[in-house]
Amino acid sequence: MKKQQAILEKDKKKESSEEVVLELQDLNKSFDDNHVLKHFSMKLYKGENLVVMGKSGSGKSVMIKCLVGLMEADSGKIIVMHHDITSLNQESLDILRADIGFLFQGSALYDSMTVRENLEFPLRHHYKKLGKNVNTETLVIEALKNVGLAHTLDLMPAELSGGMQRRVALARTLILQPKIILYDEPTSGLDPITAKEIIILMQDIQKKYNTSSLIITHDVDCARVIADRMILLIDGTNYAEGTFEELSASKDPKVKAFFKQ
Amino acid sequence: MEIGELTYFTIRFFKEVFRRPYEFKEFLRQCYSIGNRSLLLVGITGFIIGLVLTLQTRPTLMEFGAVSWMPSMVGISIVREIGPMITALVCAGKIGSGIGAELGSMRVTEQIDAMEVSGTNPFKYLVVTRVMATTLMIPLLVIFGDAIALYGSYLVEHLKGDVSFALYFNQVFDSLEFGDIVPATVKSFFFGLAIGLVGCFKGYYCKKGTAGVGIAANSAVVFTSLLLFIIDFIAVFVADIFYDL
């Protein structure tokens, strides 16, 4: 408890100096009798890489989907860049979403479309955001180059390996140049080497565009490399917060369980 | 309970159909994959139905010396009932399950969520286009199915009874009336609507996991087929009422 208080103090300090881009307050979400999220709160500061770790089935995806309005929370406040998304209409929500990149757990590439069409898809609605006369062609190629897959332009997702799919998905997430990127288990389902490649790519992007990232994972290696700060989601609530080092040194058995190798 | 949800889904469809933006390109793509890609299947089934119907009826009609009635009889039964129903059932199997599985897997792999966060209304992009496409393509497929079934029936008559093409189709159109073709066409639109709506509904609200996709595809076919018979039943009543007026 002392530690948590310490963290909270540290938070307060940060708050004064840094801008909060994303905030969850007292979020509750249940499916029938399954109370997935109980009083979950969290803040994401500008430019930081926040890792939320939790067992599978602990409600990480539910939490992140509530963040972008894909799911409706039962109660609680969700504030994204000073907007309470629960009170937004569809149009302003869409405009806000253009500033949030979302990398889905299984890549979620549209498998009836080519890589090019996949990347063009977000531009259908949000091309306005990028200004006057953007050339979608160059945008798409540039985004693909960023992830090193320019040659896959006219392939179908099914023709790509899992790692390549993930990278294409990343390129699709980046094409709108979001200010916040939400990663839902970016390394899940990939072999360690490919996972590492993805992590390096994520770091590159963070440097290049100075984005704020919320990374959800149950992969300790991933967290170790990328986390500026971590939150442990246990029993539907923010059980512990801190840097990787702080949490890995914790004596709490529930926390310890995550870092056992 | 499911019927309530489906009703809500249908209402939502009609609300969004007329609202901009129209996903015209995707609509055309769906028309192609629903219309053209089913043509062969519908054609083969129609042809066989035409053949079989004629071959089976022939001995009975011959007993009464009424083989010359074949074109009228087959024509009316195909145009009024068999053509629309068989085509719709075949399409429920092919298109309904296809849509159920496709949208189901899109739901499970979060592609639908991905669409939503990238600012495209997935209901409009996926559901409205598909339902519109089935609603407009099924009647066309029914027309093709009818035509091919009648051609199959003509072939039998031609080979067995030496009936000429002109005579056969002259007799078919002699016996047909607007009272046959109009209800059948209207019915076909509803068949298309049902196939699209149920397929999309099952897929759109697919349960997580690959099992969910299977269930979505399967129950889309089962539910659609049942619905087709119910619509057919209602259509007969409604057509009767209109006839009486």
Next chain:
Amino acid sequence: MKNTNSQKIRLGLFVIIGTTLFVLAVYLIGQKQNMFQNTFTISAYFQNVNGLQKGNNVRYSGINIGTVKNIVMTNDSTIKVDMNIEEGIIAHIKKNAIATIGSDGLVGNMIVNIVPGKGTDEVIADGDIIASYSKIGADDILSTLSVSSENAAILTSDLIKITDAMIKGKGTLAVLLNDTIMAKELRQSVTNLKVASRDASNTISEINQIITSLKTNDNTVLGMLLNDSVSGQNLKVIVSNLEASSKQIQNVIANIDTTIVDFNSGDGAYNYIVNDTTLVNSLQSTLKNINEGTDKFNQNMEALKHNFLIRGYFRKLEKQKEKEERKKQQ
């Protein structure tokens, strides 16, 4: 999407061919129902339409020329049938054409047959009313025909009995001839019979003529009747019955004539006069029968003649009757 353009073309073809097929079907059906053709309307009155419905075909000499547009009751016994007729056929239908209702095959739909009338007349015009001919009426005539032939047969057998009696027992005849009233009656009956049998044989020969003409030409009303029903066969049987009985009647008359002539020139006829009252009585009633029978026979023959030869005679008669009734009422 690869090949989007070829897909678009194929989709376009699919839609165009599909709609063309549909439009073609609609057009063909519409053509059969005269939807896209200029039509004019003619009407006919019937007593009975035998289940005719809107949309049933109208045929002229066997060709489909239109459809039934409307069927309305105009009063408790008359039904007006309006028919849409193709304009192109107008030049061929004359005002004296006759409409009948028949069936298309043994179990087929009801149809209206229009047959050309005899002789020439003006070309029909829009809104005209043509004469009709009820099949039911024909059946009625056939039944009266058979009744009259039965009557004739009874009559003949009675006469035969009389002449037999005359030949066998000449005494009866003497009684008979003594009674002058009775003799007058007998003579009257014989002349009646003569007239009747002459009429009958005329009618029969005319009917026979019609029947033979039917074999070569099916376009008459009777042709329609005879060819699509069993009544043709009935008619033939009745006609031959009639023929046979009229021959018999003629024979009987000849017999009576000779007997009377013999009697008049009479040698010793009075010898045979006896008082057989029963025989006289029976003879009297027989003669009554003969009178009644010949009257009926004549009536029947008259009706028959007018019906077959002068079509629409019944209608005229009815109208006359109606007029008379109206006059009476007034």
